[in-house]
Amino acid sequence: xxxxxxxxxxxxxxxxxxxxxxxxxxxxxxxxxxxxxxxxxxxxxxxxxxxxxxxxxxxxxxxxxxxxxxxxxxxxxxxxxxxxxxxxxxxxxxxxxxxxxxxxxxxxxxxxxxxxxxxxxx
Numbered sequence: 001x002x003x004x005x006x007x008x009x010x011x012x013x014x015x016x017x018x019x020x021x022x023x024x025x026x027x028x029x030x031x032x033x034x035x036x037x038x039x040x041x042x043x044x045x046x047x048x049x050x051x052x053x054x055x056x057x058x059x060x061x062x063x064x065x066x067x068x069x070x071x072x073x074x075x076x077x078x079x080x081x082x083x084x085x086x087x088x089x090x091x092x093x094x095x096x097x098x099x100x101x102x103x104x105x106x107x108x109x110x111x112x113x114x115x116x117x118x119x120x121x122x
Contacts, residue, residue, distance in 0.1 A: 003040065006047045016051040018111070019081040022065070022104060030055065031076035033063075044079075053081040054089070056109075062094040064105045078107055087112060 002021055026034045027041040048054065056079075063074035080092045088111050098106040 003043050003047065007043070016053065017083055017086070018109075019048065019051065019053060020079065020107065020109075022078045024077050026075055026077065030079060031063075032061075033073055034075060048081045051081070052083065054084040056080040056082045056088075056092050057090045058092050058094050058107075059090075060094070062096055062105065064094055064107065066096065066099065066103050066105065068103060078104055080107065080109060082109075 002023055006019070023040075023044060025038055025040045025044060026036070027038045028034050028036060029041055045055075058080075063076055064078035065075045067074055082089045088109055092107055092109040094105050094107055096105040
C-alpha cells in the first residue's frame, strides 16, 4: 500500500527529507537473518532514489518487528530513508524495550533544525 501511494504521488511531493514506516518488506539487504531478495525492495529503492534518499543504517543492528510465535524469526520491516548528505544519516536508533504492547520496536532519530530568519514584507 505504501509503495503504491509513494509511486503514484511522487509528482505531488517536494523537498522530502525523511521517509520512515513499516514497509512490511523482508529482504536480505537490510535484514541479514533473512536469506532472500524481494522484488518489492527494488521498487522501494527506486522510489527512494527518485526522492534522492538513501536507506539509513541504525547505530546498532536490531530487529524492528518481534514475533510472538517462537517458530517465526524476528525481522527488520521498519526502515528509515534520509538525504545522504545530512548529518543525521546512519544514526537512527532502535529500541526493542520500548515496544510495550506493540510487536514493533520504536525508532528514534535526532534531526537538526537550523534557526533561520525569513524576511517577509507585507
